[in-house]
Amino acid sequence: MGPVLPARTREFARRMIAALDIKATGPGQPVSGLSGGNQQKVVIARALAREPAVLVAVRPTNGVDVKSKDALLGVVRDVADGGSGAVLVSDELDDLRVCDRVLTVFHGRVNAAFGAGWRDHELVAAIGFGMNDSGVLARLVADLDVDVVLCAGRWTLLERTTLDDLLPVCARRGTSVVVGGVYNSGLLAAPSPGARYDYAPAPPELLARARRLVAVCDEFGVPLKAAALQFPFGHPAVAAAVVGAAAPEEMAENAALFHHAVPDALWHALVVRGLLDAGLPLPLNDCP
Template sequence: MPVTGTGDGPDGGAYTLGLGCAQLGNLHAPMSEETAHAIVHTALELGCRHLDTAPHYGVGLSEERLGRALAGVPRETYTLSTKVGRRLRSLAPGERAGSEESEGFVDTPPRARVWDFSRDGVHRTLEASLERLRTDHVDTVYLHDVENHLREVYETGFPALAELRAQGVVRHIGFGMNYSDVLARLTAELDVDSVLCAGRWTLLDRTAHDDLLPVCARRGTRVVVGGIYNSGLLADPRPGARYDYRPAPDTLVQRAQRLQEVCARHGVPLRAAALRFPSGHPSVASAVVGACSAEEVRDNVRLSAYDIPGAMWHDLVAEGLLDADLPLPTPGPAPGPDGADGKGPDAR
């Protein structure tokens, strides 16, 4: 995985960039098989060697495409994470999934999601994921979006995952969701190796700084951040952009535009700042970022190594766009995946 920052994770490793694979499940728009394979292969070629997926993404389509794209790639050259909690079932003859059940994914296989945190459900869900991924193991398994299912998590879901870890079926277990307060509670009370926190440790939303990150620092829990662009607003701050999967309110669009203006004064693209910002906290080990094309993967890798002056972060604080008590990234360029420094727009 390419180094994208200079903060050390809890295991002593540098902040790294991985590939989030929700888009491979036709998130918001159809994607061709050729494009999906090009995204995965480009990510691996550029050093993004951690791949994160879930049965939820396209009701299994993301995992299937990822498995096909990885055919022939030596298993030891990459790591995989997937999720449990939503078991998939085939639709009955004549049954159609309701539009409200698509959850943003289009043109998906004829399957439905079923919440299932039972021991059997967790085991069956992982077994089905391994089949779709065409592998005999994944490295990390997260319980997915459990905020409304905490009783089942404590009673059966997490014990089932802990059993799989004890048996050596998976190396790391944890939780992945958008709610940092729930992640903080679960991390404080359970033996969690890793958490995937989406959208709550970004330039626009630093909620995790107050609840989740202190707990992870105390317990030595590895943090992976997702949703760095907050569904798109930090990638392109324009009216109509998405924020947390919905159209962004005007106040947030304006705040994102102010962030962009300050970054531009220092010659830094907003996306580069968004990619680097999470690395400031020592518990954050990596980020997973999605892409709709191979070119987006290349651009994310290029921007992750951008030369960002420390003055830019301090100006964001002075403008009231970042709180003064936040940990800020180390200034300067981060080494790129090939060991070269990213010096600006033409650096590769």
């Protein structure tokens, strides 16, 4: 049994179920039992129940089908047409087409404004692709006009296949590379038994190699994570690295690791000991 609702609330719930096409057994069904898309609709319905002077909808169509997306955006439009304010925050261009005015925000500041009738190319600053298959990305960069690519786990201290395909074509075409997975699923963050590599348990030979990397880094007083994070930037096509964080403290740690001093002698030592190939582009401090 669901909770007993006051008649007025139950009636409003029924109207929202019909208006937003919420797939539910009735007003008493727990929201936790709904699909993600239907839960998104309930969020909008709850906001409307308060009859807000200004409705703020953040990515209101996230996870819903096309029909439901149109219904949700129609609700936002109806709120605005009814005399109330409506603020829609989204990175989906189709969401923004119902807006009278679109503001683009970068680093917390409004940097452009567009009235109704804007074109896609006015709002899209860059187009790119992301995956962990560097060969596919290389073909996309070679054949299409791509601004940026995100490649995960293929330009690291342990795996460098991008040097054979993706990085050369990006350098030639002027395409920026964002490197993800610099720790190779965690092996380069904590190379201990049970560590994972490429989303699976790390093979023994790779675990041994990661431990050799730790030993050399220790000689120079450099955390392995700092070396792993900074290594990709030796190639001129690399513009950024994506590092996950589950808490503010981890974000602060990532920033500190990125700025941790890594002597050139460490990179040279890794080459001499066979842990990095000779001729690799390295993030040296004495580069001209």
